[in-house]
Amino acid sequence: MLLTLYKSALRPIEIKALLKLKIKGSAYSPSKEPLEELALKLNDRDFCYAALGKVSRSFSVVIQQLPPALKDAVCVFYLVLRALDTVEDDMSIPLEQKLPMLVDFYKASNEEGFSLSGIGDHDDYTTLLENYPKVYRMLKTLKPESQDTIIEITRRMGWGMADFAKREVVTIEDFDFYCHYVAGLVGIGLTRLFVAYNPNSIDLENKNGIANSMGLFLQKTNIIRDYHEDLYSDRTFWPKEIWNEHVDALDHLAKAPKDEKSLATLNHMIVDALQHIPDCLQYLSGVRDEKIFRFTAVPQIMAIATLSKLYNNPEVLTGVVKVRKGLAAKLMLYIITMNDVYKYFEKGIRQIEKKNKPGTPYLQETDKILKELKELLRTKSFRSS
Numbered sequence: 001m002l003l004t005l006y007k008s009a010l011r012p013i014e015i016k017a018l019l020k021l022k023i024k025g026s027a028y029s030p031s032k033e034p035l036e037e038l039a040l041k042l043n044d045r046d047f048c049y050a051a052l053g054k055v056s057r058s059f060s061v062v063i064q065q066l067p068p069a070l071k072d073a074v075c076v077f078y079l080v081l082r083a084l085d086t087v088e089d090d091m092s093i094p095l096e097q098k099l100p101m102l103v104d105f106y107k108a109s110n111e112e113g114f115s116l117s118g119i120g121d122h123d124d125y126t127t128l129l130e131n132y133p134k135v136y137r138m139l140k141t142l143k144p145e146s147q148d149t150i151i152e153i154t155r156r157m158g159w160g161m162a163d164f165a166k167r168e169v170v171t172i173e174d175f176d177f178y179c180h181y182v183a184g185l186v187g188i189g190l191t192r193l194f195v196a197y198n199p200n201s202i203d204l205e206n207k208n209g210i211a212n213s214m215g216l217f218l219q220k221t222n223i224i225r226d227y228h229e230d231l232y233s234d235r236t237f238w239p240k241e242i243w244n245e246h247v248d249a250l251d252h253l254a255k256a257p258k259d260e261k262s263l264a265t266l267n268h269m270i271v272d273a274l275q276h277i278p279d280c281l282q283y284l285s286g287v288r289d290e291k292i293f294r295f296t297a298v299p300q301i302m303a304i305a306t307l308s309k310l311y312n313n314p315e316v317l318t319g320v321v322k323v324r325k326g327l328a329a330k331l332m333l334y335i336i337t338m339n340d341v342y343k344y345f346e347k348g349i350r351q352i353e354k355k356n357k358p359g360t361p362y363l364q365e366t367d368k369i370l371k372e373l374k375e376l377l378r379t380k381s382f383r384s385s
């Protein structure tokens with residue numbers, strides 16, 4: 001916490017937000033006790049929120065700001081998918097065993113008494129799966145249409161994860177499909193939960209296509225940011241179709257981070273992510289509920305802030321580059337209107353533009369998309385509804 005405050009030292013509003021959020025966060029999380037012990041004494045609902053706080057600290061705060069009737073559905077949705085992801089990420093499960101687990105997870109997760117033990121590369125994830133009956137019972141308290149959405153999205157995601165457990169991300173099309181399965185489907189599912197909560201909360205045509213883009217923009221940002229970590233845990237999601245245009249092997253980037261070709265690869269990946277921005281802005285401009293708006297807008301703004309930091313930055317290729325937590329806290333508390341969203345996207349685009357000096361690898365392609373995005377932000381022509 002101290003280091004986090006220090007990083008925001010010259011930004012008093014971020015310090016204020018950090019402290020405010022810290023107070024809020026501690027009010028929401030019942031205890032610092034291990035989840036395993038909490039599982040023994042908490043009721044189903046309290047366990048679900050405690051688990052959410054453990055497996056995703058920042059997300060749990062944004063969820064807490066949602067209206068009560070919607071909050072439970074989003075919390076369960078997150079936990080069911082986290083449980084599925086725990087199976088996907090556990091590299092100690094042999095493939096022939098893992099594939100049916102992923103494909104059938106949606107059925108098992110909707111059965112009374114289902115649980116798994118000893119799965120997961122993190123204690124909290126393992127505890128979540130061991131106590132899955134609590135999540136199941138919470139799921140059963142939701143509206144039938146919300147339950148159906150959660151189970152259907154889990155089915156489709158499990159199928160996609162199994163598909164990509166067998167093959168690699170090679171083409172850009174593969175990359176978009178993988179991101180669709182693990183993140184685009186979350187956007188589609190959340191949108192359905194919003195509509196189930198209030199049919200007037202989102203005013204958009206072709207909701208699925210642009211909800212998918214919302215997920216893709218976030219997922220691609222994470223995949224770019226996590227290059228180094230993923231490289232050394234032996235799984236990479238950067239499509240060969242992109243990196244092979246610049247380098248012969250993906251680990252060249254880590255070995256020669258300042259090399260022009262390495263930075264061209266990184267910048268190419270960022271340009272690929274930026275193309276989802278028009279859909280994201282269109283989605284956000286169609287959200288009619290203030291709380292849902294904040295819930296959906298904050299991660300998008302974090303993503304553009306992150307991308308602007310990652311652009312042409314060799315540090316991404318050798319370690320972890322993150323956006324200040326203070327900024328995240330500020331956004332979570334103070335983002336209210338679409339104008340705030342425009343402001344942060346304009347800022348992110350300006351920052352990338354500033355870095356795009358003559359001689360920057362992949363300069364022209366970046367320039368082209370920045371021009372398009374600036375024009376879009378000027379005309380706001382995505383406002384179809």
Ligand code: MG
Nearest residue numbers: 085086088089
């Ligand atoms: Mg995963």
